[in-house]
Amino acid sequence: MISASARPPEGGASSHGEDVAQRQEDTPISSDSSSTRPLLLELFTEELPPKALQALGQAFAAAVQAVLEKQRLLAAGCGLRAYATPRRLAVCLDAVLGRAPQQPYTEKLMPAKVGLDAAGAMTPALVKKLAAKGLGHLGAADLIRESDGKQDYLYARGVAEGATLQAGLQEALDAAIAGLPIPKVMRYQLADGVTSVKFVRPAHRLVALWGPDVVPVHALGLEAGRETQGHRYMSAGVIAIDSPQSYERQLQDEGKVIASFEARRAAIAAQLRQHEAALGATVGTDPEVDALLDEVTALVEHPTVYVGEFDPQFLAVPQECLILTMRLNQKYFPLFEPGTGRLTHRFLIVSNMQLDDPHNIVEGNQRVVRPRLADAQFFFDTDRKVPLSSRVQSLGQIVYHNKLGTQLERVERVRRIARYIAEQLDADAQLADRCALLAKADLGTSMVAEFPELQGIMGAYYAAADGEPAELVQALKGQYRIRLDAPVDVSSLAAAILFMAERTETLMGIWGIGLVPTGERDPYGLRRAALGLISAYEQLDAGGHLSASHAARLALPELLAYTASTFDTHPIAAGTADEVQHFIYERYRNQLANDYDRNVVDAVLAVEPPLHQVLARVQACAGFALRPEAESLAAANKRITNLLKKAEGEIGKVDTARLAEPAEQALAQTIARLEPEAQAQFVRGDFAASLATLAQARDAVDAFFTDIMVMAEDPAVRANRLALLAGLHGVMNQVADISRLAQ
Template sequence: MTTDTRPLLVELLTEELPPKALQKLGQAFAEGIRGTLAKHGLLADDSQAAVFATPRRLAVRLSAVRDQAPDQDYTEKLMPVKVGLDADGKPTPALIKKLAAKGLENLDPATLARESDGKQDYLIARGTAPGAKLADGLQEGLQAAIDGLPIPKVMRYQLADGVTSVKFVRPAHSLIALHGADVIPVSILGLSAGRSTLGHRFMCTGPVEIADANTYETTLAEQGRVIASFEARRADIDRQLQAHASRLSATLGDDPEVVALLDEVTALVEHPTVYEGQFDEQFLQVPQECLILTMRLNQKYFPLFDPTTGKLTHHFLIVSNMQTDNPVNIVEGNQRVVRPRLADAQFFFDTDRKTPLAARVEQLGTIVYHNKLGTQLERVERVRAIARTIAEQLGSDVAAADRAALLAKADLGSNMVGEFPELQGIMGAYYAAGDGEPEAVVHALREQYRIRLDAPVSAEALTAATLFIAERAETLIGIWGIGLAPTGERDPFGLRRAALGLISAFEQLAAGGWLAASADGPLSLHGLLSLAAKTFPADKIPADTCNDVRTFIYERYRNQLIGEFDRNAVDAVIALAPPLHQVAARVRAVTAFGLLPEAASLAAANKRIGNLLKKADGEIGNIDAARLTEPAEQALAAAVAELRPRAEAQLQAGDFAGSLSTLAQARQPVDAFFADVMVMAEDPGVRANRLALLAQLHGLMNQVADISRLAQ
């Protein structure tokens, strides 16, 4: 056996791979090979993986790979002696079959050891097995890599022999497997490994020969005009984009779509070159969201923005797969292509403005929202009813809330939204502004599709928050009510997102001063969901829907909070299902309480009290002071009487941390009580009185959270 370690390169050349999946495909391909070789002991401890992915290839280089894995000592427990050997000590058919299954058919049964497990003797095979060979391990790794690619659908295609068919994400054309400079004899998808690949589809002619694994990137870049590394290609594109934008005194913008588009174009080109294009400034009269969307979505261009105003400019950047000294044809060709797209957007906008947004509401009666929930117009009427009540509760402009809800879905019938569904709400806001609708209404239409509210709600934004809440409450109750609650990863109606949106709205209403920290209202989650349920026909929504949705929302909140706070602190608060807008403040208070030296003792006592109260017979009555005969129970009763009004006042003031801090002062009398007093006394009257005292203490302890959840 040799201990030689050399770099290993594996490349699979294909037709163009799905761009949005390319990064994941590259990582999965590399991990399938790396993981299999590691399993067989073929990787050195310090071996590093370099992953490559271009539109037409998946590849990986492992820096230190053995020709053959080290020999492995093995111990195999086979079967009981009485099963494996007959009366004459000869191997039974069962033993022979077992040895063959383990690959030990050449082993002499007479050499098998015997060991007892305390009940019976077993036959044990011991020896040294030769380590796996690289060719065998790599063959298995290739198959594992192909089988493990994250692709929902594969295509079947016929090989050159005209008979054999294989399945893969795209037709594959060549395979490289180099251990150092040596070709490893493996095959996959009808391809035998070699050292030849193809370079850039247009800037390279003929095959590219890879001399050894370490020269892969440089050879492919110099001879094939291909940047093999996804990360290096992405960084190169980003550098070029920033340089061109700077030269034009513009920016690429900072929204997430820029990053997503950068990833996508990286997966579309093998040798990126960025060029500058422009369009007629007259198109800037169209809402910039329309122009941005058509350039990014349809043409994969990067629009440029004025760094001072953030407004769209008439310049854009093109990421081309061709490098040329004279890019005039490329630039002019792209400008010719984008012009009719922008002209279409201008036509849609101009045509839509001829019809007032309010006049489109009636058309919603012909658009089905869901076959069990009726049309979009019926949905609008439900949202209007919810929005009006919320506005009344919050002291907002009821008429503005009703108007916003009436117009919220009207742009669904517009030409622009028909072409670009992503612009729902945005176009409604533009059309409403053009119709002279109040600014509060325009703002509400623009904000209605946000994922969450991320700033305290101001008076100017209250109508928008009202519509935001009403729409999500109607969605949650309606969709859940017809049996379409999320299951596993399936959530086609976005109920998880709607729940998180509602949570953010309650948080930001509280931050804006519309929901007091000490009060349940004026708007409560339970009241909101009940209100939404009443807007549906009586037979449409099952009676338990509101409770189920409420539980679902608190569970979403729990999942969100445990990423930031201690799980036990979060569970302690969620267990009480307090007013939604108070949850985060209570969790912070419980987290601080958990750091106090009194916390652990009080949490344990609280848990013990809860268990005792569960065992109580009948209803727990009031405390009879005359029956408090033990000094420890008298001291505890006095402490409860003293601390209770102070803790309740702090709770009512929203001072959750202060209320818990007051509770911490009960530690000494609580500890003394459990040390000196027998709660479950033989005298029923004494026992009932002590349980009544503990019930009062339990209520005092659990005003902010169920602190028994903090007990370890």
């Protein structure tokens, strides 16, 4: 039975505090399995890590719910509300039982001849087994004897009492704390000066209420009660929670805390929109805005948004620098002109205090941000005094990887790769070389040292100030993109070449020294690099720099082989090019499988075609798979593949004089008629037409396999028929391995 408090007696003039004390000492909680009440569990702590808060809150609530569900302590349709503020994790469940319902059980124990002696008494082995299963109170007469078809077994059957809420909630609380996705655990000492515990932050209070009653659970050196704390500065003091239903209201009214993460986020977003409308500006729509909104939601319990501003002279600094320092360091929302996207000199502050006169808060924030903007201006002005090209040699002092040398050595490899790609595309090799030479030069600037996130972006600004070509500026600015998402035109060709050269060097170098991605780790972003390289091939094709009719142009195997040769001073493992090639195709397979049938994708990638042809081949193969001839031809092709595997020795050419049967003669004639047309269409890159032409072979193929025994007893006849099928197989599988469609 769970011992806890009951409702206060009616009548009398006791204070709220006296009522609470009496509740915690009086009537025990009902253990009726049909009785349900809301349950509240709250852990009050020091400030929790903001970037992890939302995940911590969701994990805490989900773990409590899962254990109580397993214990059958939740009524059907029980709702859940998760709460997370900078100083608390909490969960409220709508309908929780005081005791779980009784559950029938059947335990298979052991063979009767082992568990009972000749007189029918329990053997020591059975006594030990019963004790281990918590059934030591049972005797031989309480057991059931049944045959499993081979021998008699002893079974224990009965009805087990359901778990009590106290026991179930204690287990749920322990599991929730142990399973939290804590970024970094800290150890701290309890008030006794001896005991220490581990948690994400020191915990100070524990609330556990079932309806109005406290559930006596414990954790982290704390005993459960009903008292919590509100806002650090605006709260009226310690808050005694009456019941789970009043939790949110009491925290907001008495504690000035919005307990729900989602409600706080929505409140901040609404205030931001109000200020946007009043100022005729916008906070923007890029992903960083949402990420910042999540972070400030985790920093405040009572959000209020104020407007700040800085000296407009700072707008002469590249706006990326100002935006980054305001968002990253100060957690402000910079404001932009709606039409142009240009940064304004105003920003929005999300404060944890609501004041009638916020002058001091606004002025304090403006005073804090001013020196940061001044630092950015100083870095920008100072960096521009040295030409970007003069910084290249200093890259020799920066280690890229101890097995791959310095950044300068890496730059030299990327330069060679960029020139190779440019020559393959008939592009300006000198421009490509210059882009690669200056690509990493901004690593030595003060601005990038302060804000590493601005790599490439600052290089583009400094290159522009040095009078470098616009194409080079664009290449430097876009080199850290995840993927290319627009067709490559003349103006963006240099950028695409640098993008490809950098990713190819990364893939080959990092893979070649053994840092292969695993299921959980990919610290050098090789998966991302592979997808980026794939996107470059796609966009070069879309822009006309590569075409389906030029299969050999900038072929991936040759590009990887050339890249391997650039690691002459820091050799990489033999076979790296082949492994990276297979890795790239596998990444492409996973990407395409999101939009196309897996069998179609597998059929195309089985032949590892030129990367810029893959998408066109997949689309053609998808269309072919819908044709009525596809199923029959795919099955026949699969059969041909298996037959060719059984061939002994090298398969020769077809001897038409040995084609005696009408069906094999018809197939040979069909191949001779269709092959030139299908081949011409394939060479032109018209893969759909090539497959459509080959579809005309279905009748001849079906007739062949109906009438002809391929593996004839006569070795010469057998070899000739295999040669005929080998010719058909080669023609049919140029676009894709058609047999894969039969899987």
